[in-house]
Amino acid sequence: MLLNSQSQSAPENLPENPPVITVEGVSKKFCRDLRRSLFYGVQDIAADLTGGRRHSDRLRSHEFWALKDINFQLHRGEALGLVGTNGAGKSTLLRIISGLIKPDVGKVRVSGRIAPLIALGAGFNPILTGRENIYANMSILGLTTSQIEARFQDVVDFAEIEEAIDAPVQTYSSGMAARLGFACAIHTDPEILLIDEVLAVGDARFKAKCYRRLYEIRQRGVSFILVNHNPQAILNICDTAVYLSKGCLAARGNSGEIVAQYEKDLFLDEVEFGSNRMSLPAKPRAESLGLDIRDLFFRDEYGNILQALFAGEAVSFCVGIESYHVFEGITMHVKINKIGGEDNSGTVLYLNGENDDVYFSTESGQYELRLELPYLGLEAGAYTMNLKIKKDSIYTFDVVESFKFTVQSKSRENKCVFYQPRTWKIMESASKADAFPH
Numbered sequence: 001m002l003l004n005s006q007s008q009s010a011p012e013n014l015p016e017n018p019p020v021i022t023v024e025g026v027s028k029k030f031c032r033d034l035r036r037s038l039f040y041g042v043q044d045i046a047a048d049l050t051g052g053r054r055h056s057d058r059l060r061s062h063e064f065w066a067l068k069d070i071n072f073q074l075h076r077g078e079a080l081g082l083v084g085t086n087g088a089g090k091s092t093l094l095r096i097i098s099g100l101i102k103p104d105v106g107k108v109r110v111s112g113r114i115a116p117l118i119a120l121g122a123g124f125n126p127i128l129t130g131r132e133n134i135y136a137n138m139s140i141l142g143l144t145t146s147q148i149e150a151r152f153q154d155v156v157d158f159a160e161i162e163e164a165i166d167a168p169v170q171t172y173s174s175g176m177a178a179r180l181g182f183a184c185a186i187h188t189d190p191e192i193l194l195i196d197e198v199l200a201v202g203d204a205r206f207k208a209k210c211y212r213r214l215y216e217i218r219q220r221g222v223s224f225i226l227v228n229h230n231p232q233a234i235l236n237i238c239d240t241a242v243y244l245s246k247g248c249l250a251a252r253g254n255s256g257e258i259v260a261q262y263e264k265d266l267f268l269d270e271v272e273f274g275s276n277r278m279s280l281p282a283k284p285r286a287e288s289l290g291l292d293i294r295d296l297f298f299r300d301e302y303g304n305i306l307q308a309l310f311a312g313e314a315v316s317f318c319v320g321i322e323s324y325h326v327f328e329g330i331t332m333h334v335k336i337n338k339i340g341g342e343d344n345s346g347t348v349l350y351l352n353g354e355n356d357d358v359y360f361s362t363e364s365g366q367y368e369l370r371l372e373l374p375y376l377g378l379e380a381g382a383y384t385m386n387l388k389i390k391k392d393s394i395y396t397f398d399v400v401e402s403f404k405f406t407v408q409s410k411s412r413e414n415k416c417v418f419y420q421p422r423t424w425k426i427m428e429s430a431s432k433a434d435a436f437p438h
């Protein structure tokens with residue numbers, strides 16, 4: 001299910017910030033047939049030169065819309081995530097915004113210096129050395145030679161490629177090229193950063209470093225658009241998000257809501273709703289940040305897996321994880337919202353391991369993290385859980401936005417917003433004075 005079109009407007013929490021990118025009715029068509037595509041290209045150039053009519057808004061044979069009527073704004077200081085399945089049009093949209101290709105319909109207005117990080121090693125000449133490429137790349141991004149000289153060592157230090165700096169870039173691994181591209185871009189003082197999946201190739205430690213740096217430059221007011229297949233990468237640094245589906249803008253709004261929507265659409269077939277369990281497929285290693293959530297479920301006090309949860313009974317919330325490295329200081333963050341309560345949902349419980357000073361460590365392997373509750377304090381009803389596995393307050397390894405589960409009640413309904421453990425008793429009074437004190 002897609003969100004309604006009202007959610008496509010720019011976020012209203014940034015009214016004082018002027019837009020730095022305005023995408024207005026942008027559509028882009030492609031042709032899968034190479035020969036026809038070349039023919040159409042020549043036809044379009046001829047129409048442009050002769051002032052003839054170009055039917056930009058109509059599809060010709062074998063053409064399809066890679067993007068259709070996309071509208072949104074990016075405001076100053078806003079970090080916007082772009083999500084969507086393979087082929088949804090994310091890269092095409094970033095290429096249009098960066099000016100690499102032109103839309104067939106609509107326009108894009110940009111105000112501010114853009115640093116696009118769109119393809120691996122984009123802007124790098126493979127036969128030039130890393131050193132030469134830093135100069136070439138940063139000057140394309142608008143820096144003078146003396147400015148590049150002043151920042152050169154910082155770029156090399158950030159990219160951690162000191163020993164390979166005088167080797168041709170064609171000898172670099174994809175991860176090294178990505179490091180260098182990222183380091184160049186963030187050292188050019190961009191006002192707008194466009195980042196398309198380039199972080200996916202780095203190792204977990206370098207990715208964490210890049211995300212921390214993105215978080216810092218975000219604090220300084222740089223706007224950016226981040227494309228990533230990994231929802232937690234979007235949630236780590238983006239407040240808002242755009243969800244593209246088959247070339248159309250399916251939803252625009254708060255990143256938590258959009259990612260939840262995207263995840264729901266993505267895993268619709270894979271999640272067993274109603275079973276109080278959610279198993280997630282293994283992520284490609286390139287998309288993992290080093291520690292992935294694979295399974296969410298509940299156990300009773302004897303370790304048996306529970307399908308039905310009952311208010312007031314002992315329960316453990318269990319998270320199956322896959323760790324690819326040695327990690328320390330891992331915390332679980334569990335936020336539970338009621339679905340359709342009288343107050344129309346809202347967070348009823350938020351438990352954060354950090355607040356209880358409980359940190360886990362992992363080595364490479366599979367683990368089960370548990371949150372043991374001596375009794376389940378939720379009243380009967382349907383809930384969604386937002387679960388995050390974090391390393392510190394700004395770095396999230398993995399997140400599940402909305403794990404649905406239900407709680408039942410063994411007793412008849414009482415009026416309460418939480419489960420109150422209770423015992424009803426009658427005691428015989430020792431004396432009349434004790435029973436009715438004045």
Ligand SMILES: Nc1ncnc2c1ncn2[C@@H]1O[C@H](COP(=O)(O)OP(=O)(O)OP(=O)(O)O)[C@@H](O)[C@H]1O
Pocket residue numbers: 030031032066084085086087088089090091092093
């Ligand atoms: N130059 C091109 N010629 C023909 N088709 C193209 C061209 N570029 C992209 N496409 C097609 O346009 C659609 C959108 O592609 P795009 O790369 O923008 O998707 P994406 O959302 O970035 O996908 P991914 O997540 O796989 O990177 C796809 O169907 C793709 O095959």
